[in-house]
Amino acid sequence: MHSVRRDLVLLRDRRFALLLAARTISVLGSSFAPVALAFGVLALPGATPTTLSVVLTAEALPMVAFMLVGGVIADRLPRNRVMMVGEGLNAAAYCCLAVMMLTGWTPIPGLVTAAAVSGIATAIFFPALTGIVPDVVPAERLQTANALLGLGTNISRVAGLVLSGAAVVLIGAGWSLAVSGAMFAVAATLVAALRLTSAERVAAERHSVLGDLRDGWREFSSRQWLWVVVAQFSILVIAMQAAHGVLGPLVAKESLGGAPAWSAVLAGEAVGMIAGILVTLRLRPRRPILVATLLTLPTALPYLLLGAAAPLWAVVAAAVVMGVCFDIFGVLWNTTMQREVPPEALSRVSSYDALGSLMFGPVGLMLAGPAAISIGPRPxxxxxxxxxxxxxxxxxxxxxxxxxxxxxxxxxxxxxxxxPAEAGA
Structure with a gap:
């Protein structure tokens, strides 16, 4: 166990406080964005679900395609500047979407282009985020830093999901997208104020982009614990996307009371996510990847109970357990990567992690519908x-x-x- 009081003093570190504020505001903006974009696109004259699918795919594909390049960029340049560019591109993309919605000039190519810019922005931003934490805090505070960042992220995500629907109703999708863009701009400004010094980054020998990717792959593939868990998640995410995206809502609609029931399940998961972060402020396992992997086993509980026709309260309780387990996993995983992977390769390794873990998720969404028709959603x-x-x-x-x-x-x-991280600033 660990002293929470001693760790929370990290909040006095100006640079970590800036990073925490930037990440919290950015996640709030990204939580507003999907609801506003979905309702905004569907409200367009002549729009269909296919129109929304085209726009969302235009965002998702560049994110996957540029993720590895984002890792190379974040390992070559100061990560705060890379994050600033990512946040700035997101701000520009959502402000453009807002202007199109508010003016009524919404050509599909324009919507697709803005969505693609947002996808590229995420691909640039994400690897830098994982790599910047060791640049800001000392090694002995990494787990606390990741836990606090996770706490801010989860609170913002829950608040964003709650507030975004109300915002779309009260001020409209266009203004809600503008709010998202403004939040990304504020986050970019806060990240720019970090002012990391060159001494905090290890100078790496420069290669071509392909050479950098090969070096990153060697760092990734040489660590068995890393590639095994990423391979685990590449399959696990297929099941999760199918269950969360299609099968769970189907069962909720058929026998649990519809959207309010599924909202209760998601709310339970959100509560668990916050509770899990609070646990990680105290928990310091000697074998972090073993503990993290063991914690993925209970995440099957909500799907098991939904499939077994359990009452709603039991499914919600299982969702709380899922949220706790996944957030403990995330903190232990990020902290271990930041400790074990050399700083000069950390963002590239993080990009391989993200790509390997998430790239097959759409397969689950594609298979869920046919599976529900052929064998039923519960089986x-x-x-x-x-x-x-x-x-x-x-x-x-x-x-x-x-x-x-x-x-x-x-x-x-x-x-x-x-x-300590502030002392050398």
């Missing part, structure tokens, strides 16, 4: 639960997953006036 959900459990157990067979140990932390002062 399909039981299949999703089985997939989650089996791939998690298979990951535990890896010696790298079971045996990787975290370094022992030396006890520090209870309440220094400034966090």
């Amino acid at each position: 399909a959900l039981l299949g999703c639960a089985a997939i989650v459990a089996v791939v998690s157990l298979l990951a535990l067979l890896s010696p790298g997953v079971r045996n990787l140990r975290a370094p022992r932390e030396e006890p520090g002062p209870e309440a220094p006036d400034v966090a």
Whole structure:
């Protein structure tokens, strides 16, 4: 267990406080954006669900395509500047979408272009975010930093999901998109104020982009624990996308009371996400990847209970457990990567992690509909639960997953006036 009071003093560090504020505001903006964009596009004259699919696909494909390039950029340049560019591009994209919605000039090519810019912005931003944390805080505070960032992210995500629907009703989709763009702009300004010094980055030998990608792949593939868990998630996310995106809502509509029931399940997961972050402020396992992988097993519970026709309260309780487990996993995973991967390759490794973990998610969405028709949504959900459990157990067979140990932390002062990361600023 760990001293929360000593760790929370990290909030006095100006640079970490700026990073936390920027990330919290950015997530609030990104939580507003999907609801406003969906309702804005669907309200256009002649728009159909296919129109929305085209716009969302235009955002998703560039994000996947440019993710590895984003890792290379973030390992070559100061990460705060890379994040600033990513946030700035998102601000520009959503402001353009807002202007189109508010003026009524909404050509599909224009919507697609703005959405594509947002996807590229995310691909640039995400690898830099993982890599910047060790640039800002000392090694012994990494888990606390990731936990606090996660707490701010989860609170903003929940607030955004709650407020975005009301905002679309009260001020309209166009102005809601403008609010999202303004939040991204504020986040870009806060990140720009970090002012990381060149001494905090290890100078790496410059290669071509392909050479940098090969070096990043070597760092990624040389760590068994890393590629095994990414392979686990590449399959696990297929099941999760099918269950969360299609099968769960179908069962909720057919037998649990419709949208309010599914909203209760998602709310339970959100509560669990916040609770999980609070746990990680105290938990310091000696084998973090083993603990993190074990925690993926209980995430099958909501799908198992939905498939077994359990009452709604039981499904909601299982969703709380899922949220706790996934957020503990996320903090332990990010902290371990930041400790084990050299700083000069961290963003590239993070981009391989994101690409490998998420690229097959759309497969689950494509398979869920046919599976629900052919065998029914409940049996399909039981299949999703089985997939989650089996791939998690298979990951535990890896010696790298079971045996990787975290370094022992030396006890520090209870309440220094400034966090160590600030001292060299």
